[in-house]
Amino acid sequence: MITYPTLSSGATIGITAPSSGVRPNLHELLRQACEKMEQKGYHIVCGETVWTQHKAKSSPAKKRAEEFNGMMSNDQIDIIIPPWGGELLIEILEYLDIENFKTKWVLGYSDVSLLLLAITLKTGMATAHGTNIIDLRGEYSDATTAMWETVLSTNRGGTVLQHSSEKYQQKWRHDEPSPCVYHLTEETYWKTISGKKETVEGRLLGGCIDVIRHLIGTPFGDVQSFRETYIKDEPVLWYLENCELNTADVRRSLVHMKLAGWFENCSGILFGRSSAGFPVEDYTIEDVYVELAEELEVPIIYDIDCGHRPPQLTFINGAYAKVTTEGGKGEVLQIFK
Template sequence: MTPMIDGIRFPRPLRPGDRIGVTSPSAGVAGAASERIGFCVEWLRGRGYDVVVGECMDGAGLTSAPAEQRAAELTRMLADPDIHCVVPPWGGETAIDLVDLLDYDALAAAEPTWLVGFSDLSTVLLPITTRLGWATIHGDNLADTPYAVPDGLLHWLDLASGPGPFVQRDSGVVTDWWRFEEDPRATEWKHVGTNRWEVEGGGSLDVSGRLVGGCVETVGHLAGTPYGDVRGWADALDEATVVYLEACEDDAVDICRHLHAMRLAGWFDRAAAVLVGRTNAPDHPDLTQRGAVLDALGRLDLPIVWDLEIGHVPPHLPLVNGALARVVVDGDTREITQTLS
């Protein structure tokens, strides 16, 4: 199916006083997590935003509500002219059950609204960008939003609030979350190590293209469907892409299968490069996570940049799906510039 787009539509910059909607298109909130999410809501309010919390937030089961109810609430918030940004508490497991229940006609008739998140929210960010043409932000979920940003990176609020261009550089640090039971009001990442971006095979890199990507375990299941037609989207734009990917928890063999499926569905046909996020996902006894990427994508002769801060190993480097990105890795320069045009 041909994407429903004729270009990229960028939501207007977010301003203090604007309303931010909170809903759970996937997993809801329960137990010790409730205090954390309550703190994060108040953190946003303390920065001048009018935060409204939806009804789909129940954390008693796998999802916050039936798929039809979650899709309706997300559609309503995204189409509401008084809501300028929507952010989930976090990801989950089965947001794929609502991608075909969203009212794309209603959204196409509305002004674009920022949708922010990562992990299972990648499943929703992708079709909102490729089918509607709305720019979306692959960045912190609500639970991560109060964490201070390390040097070199920007907060997702910076990207949602300004005209750009936005320049971010390799932070060089690896961090971790504080467990909610340890500190539900944490605002400083737990420092656990250092790391740097690197180009596969060494050397330098300077490429540009439209950003698109997400969590392999979630967006991989959309490959070959109308909700993950990255090749059709790139063809409609007639532009190169920069594909970014990160693995959450699947072992290397499963990641390898996902990436092959994405390759066969044309995900990398117009790619200028592939950016790969740091991961703690396990290796297979006979295949590493890097080996999985190379097995699927090595035959494409595409530049690959390893170990960006774009996934389940924080801190987080927010990326705007649909933004024009320039990625430079050359000597001590490791940076990505995003232009919202």
């Protein structure tokens, strides 16, 4: 059985950096995000790691793990939201005190998705793939991003519906700040390999393919034990997004996942928008998706609102979801059962 945390009004947000921290010249962005959350009625507790960054990490692995463990075992902290992702979160896994984690949300994406998936697979506790705290510093949030609060406030047994965005951000323009942080200029259009309407459902699992693939073969990536312990014979609906990989590397990663059994009893795969996926020779990302759909014989929906081209939906690892797309639009119904 999946365990679901619940976000309450006036909750205390713990901000720690299990991957990358914030360099001094960007501290003002984090302060703005903290102020915005306080204006919304939240209480903020910032760890030491968020204010430092050296050699591709906020601090040494043991310090990052100690701070994260402390927040996860602290009854006064209700939810943990890192400032953003990074590169080397995997270093802290061996130092996590998972047996003593309290039930609370952890929200983030990119490198943080490795931590999210590991927690859910090891404990059966739901985790939240969505916005980071830095991107909540705007005067307001777009409708898609703003749903994080509604999703995380859903009680066990409840349902929550999200819709595809109207527009998405093609590239960052830090020199021209936007009231909602993102520059939403491109029309969102969800696509399917079949070219037709698709409806898929199953237990959500996923994250950034660049990093979650490295859980394979470790104690933190035992998908089979997770199935047997927490979701029995229910199918898994994978959601994946690509930060930096070219098409050949995406293909290798997906084959690796398949050979490791991650796609057994898979009902479908959702792929997020990406500025990566660069072709190798004439091998395109669409070729990768077509091959995977044929091999697994499951529907594939791509260019969804997930990942490094925001905004993004809030996907709950472990929740049961029904995803429907037609005519470029999509909706995600999540059931906390």
